[in-house]
Amino acid sequence: MSLVPDGTPLVLLNAFPVDRAQWEPLLAALDAVPGDIITFDVPGIGDMPLPDDEPSLELIADAAVLAMREVTGKERAAWVGCSMGGYVAMAVAERHPEAVAGLGLIGTKSTADTDEAREGRLALAESLEDAPGHPDPRAAAEPLLGTVGEGREALVEAVAANIGRHRGDGIAWGQRAMAARPDRTAVLAGLDVPAFVAVGEHDGFTGPDAAAVMARALGVTPTVIPGAGHLAAFEAPEAVAPLVADLLARV
Secondary structure (H helix, E strand, O other): OEOOOOOOOEEEEOOOOOOHHHHHHHHHHOOOOOOEEEEEOOOOOOOOOOOOOOOOHHHHHHHHHHHHHHHHOOOOEEEEEEOHHHHHHHHHHHHOHHHEEEEEEEOOOOOOOOHHHHHHHHHHHHHHOOOOOOOOHHHHHHHHOOOOOOOHHHHHHHHHHHHOOOOHHHHHHHHHHHHOOOOOHHHHHOOOOOEEEEEEOOOOOOHHHHHHHHHHHHOOOOEEEOOOOOOHHHHOHHHHHHHHHHHHHHO
16 A cells, blocks of 8 residues: 655565465554555465466565565665565565665564474475465464464464465475575674564564574664564554554654
8 A cells, every 4th residue: 555655665574374464453553654565475375376486585585676666666665574574574685785775574583494494394395285275274373373362362263264375385385485595694784774673472483582683683672572472563563563663764
């Protein structure tokens, strides 16, 4: 959507394996912003078809920069990514630093996968190839959320329904792309742009240690989102919206 299309665009890069609907609560919580807001899905997720290319975060990063420039007419944007979206944002920062006016990283990490994590991703990708979808969307959704008590069930159902919309080959493509990513901590250390790092209090996938590494490289203080898990902007949009608004005010 475009509110006042004269300012710096905001690109929101979603987590995996959910589509851009992840950002709807955050968009509802944001006040008027100075420029265009762009959300789009990664290959094989949502309405985005799979390319013939080998799985690659760099492919997504290049396409995202091209799309941002074509849609907005601007050369630079503030890039905010959650989980896999953070990996893509860091690939943008490495390959197209001139396109980065600001950077927000939520529930993600700058380091590469361990050998064990990489093998796990590739094994899951192999099992999902040509499958109609994820075998158990609810089981995949449960650990993404930190909310407890009232409200948790509705969040789990929403995320599970989102995961259940995507074919197995799309999920497999994304897992292979993430398994191949390098360590980009040095990329963050070389940036000189406004930035923030946020992590859910109960994020079991990245956590405070990974947030501290990125924050230290960027020269910022990490923000811990109380009660939230991996999808902090989905669970606690009212806590993440001020971070995004402040980022846009500083670019």
